[in-house]
Amino acid sequence: MKTKGKGKSITLFTLCVVGIFFLAFAGFHGLVVGSGSNQWEFKSFEKSITKGLDLQGGVSVLMEIQSDKTVSKDDLNKTKEMLSLRVNKAGVAETVVTTEGNKRIRIDIPGQYDSKSIVDSLSKTGELSFKDPDGNVLLTGKDVKKATSGTDQQTGQIIVSLEFNDAGKKKFADATTKLIGKQISISMDEDVLTSPVVQNAIIDGKAQITGNKTAEEANKIAAIINAGALPMPVKAVSTQTVGAQLGANALPNALKAGAVGICIIFVFMLLYYRGPGLIACLGLTLFISLVLFTFIGVGVTLTLPGIAALLLTIGMAVDANVLMFERIREELRTGKSVKTSVKAGFHNAMSSIIDSNLTTIISSLVLYFLGSGPVKGFALTLLIGVILSMFTAIVIVRLLMNLAVNAGFLSKPSLFRVKRG
Structure with missing residues (x-):
């Protein structure tokens, strides 16, 4: 039974490591699966994350x-x-x-x-208007009740459906009766959104605009018609x-500084904590990947203050690992087994980790709701980073440590840099 449990832990630990490296590789380098029309691209962080003005001008x-x-x-x-x-x-x-x-x-x-x-x-x-071929205004945005985009159930065409209010219903009926076979252009200020041809008289106050090339184009037309003029x-x-020159210089330098800082952290963790340090590096790799994936999902605009907040949260994530590992080493020095020390170390460090991160979360929320511009971006990046750093430290690193201990990878106190007399 013990051998079976050890084998299961080795398998799970290996799968976790492979999963972490796959996510990191896909995120930083991108991934293309298939070919031709069946090709699917997993875009890299560089292509997917929106950059702020200070990075691209x-x-x-x-x-x-x-x-x-x-x-x-x-x-x-x-x-x-x-x-x-x-x-x-x-x-x-x-x-x-x-x-x-x-x-x-x-x-x-x-x-x-x-x-x-x-x-x-x-x-x-801003003024929304419906005009005849001679440029005469037939209706305005005030005559439109609503506009929606969709697909015609019978023909499968992409359409924009219009519904007019009582005043617009009469005006549109009169216009379409006179202009059968001619165009009615719909414009916002001087920009023509679309110029459909009147097929027949429309007297019920409901019309459809066909000929839209894409669903995105139809959504855009419907949204502008609904929005109308500025209130x-x-x-x-x-x-x-x-200027673009600022971002051209700042972004590469920021990325280099971040990469150097992360490498120094990895080397320190490996040299000082040995076995647990390797697990901390895996946890930090996953943490950085998750933060960047979250930026894409939430739609965060990355700025220089945002990069600073990201690097700050990496330091905080390391701090959580240091607290846990030091607690584990204290337990090992009392003569306890590795398994018992790992369990007790995580338990004892939990309150310190939660307290330190909770104060940062509160500060981030205050900055986000009271700040503006770059301050707000910094706060959002910091908030996402702190929450995910707690998750990776408390859940992922803890899981990897337990799997490594059960698998026999961390079976001796010397692997934690602890000597017993």
Whole structure:
């Protein structure tokens, strides 16, 4: 039975190690499976994580709603969504739009440097209109009740469905009756979203726009129609242009510094703690991979302060391992067996680990909810890192240590750098 248990521990430990290295390899180098039309790509962290302006340059614009009255949360969020659509409809990728306070909205646009045209576009009040071929306005955004994108159940075509209110229903019926076989263009300001051809008179207030090439295009048109004009006028109160050269120099240097720091930590853990140090290195490798995967899942925009927070959490993760290993060594010096010492060491270190990390979590939450811009990004990165460092230390490293002890890999006190007389 003992041999069977030992074999099971060896198998599980090996599978854990292979799994950790596979995740790390896939994350840092990417992975391509299959070929041709059946090819599936697992993108690397470099391609998947959104980079902030300080890493790739761009324009940061702070817009403020111009109103003497208190701005409701709904109006603030609607204005935010409309500004986001206004920027993204031009094909700008990885735009980050966030609210600051009760009246301000920050738009970070990476890779764009023409701040004047961006501010001019964002400052427009915006007007949605339906026009005939001669440019006459037939309906406005006020006549539309809602717009949704979907697929026609009979033809399988991607469509945008429109539903008009009572006033719009009559206007649209009159327009479509006169314009059969002609185009009605739908525009936001001077930008034409789509120009469908009227197939027949529509008198029930419900219409379908066909001819959309992709579901993404249909979603975009429906979203802009729903958003309509800005609910309140806005004004740019701050504009900052960040050159690409800063990020071109800063990111490689930050990555080099991080890699050197992590290597030094790994070497120290291996030399000072030997067997447990190797397990700590495995735990840290998994921790770094999980943090970066979480950044992708949550949609974190990585900035230089964010990289600093990541490196800080790596240090905190090491600190948790040091607390556990020192407790284990104390138990070993009293003459206890390795298995008993590992169990007691983890138990005794638990309260210290939780207390130290809990204070950091509270600080991160305060910074996140009260801070803005880079401070908020730093807080979010720190919060994710601290939570995952606790998970890897308390769950993963503990599991690997127990498996290693049961497998016989850590059977002697000397492997923990403890000498007994």
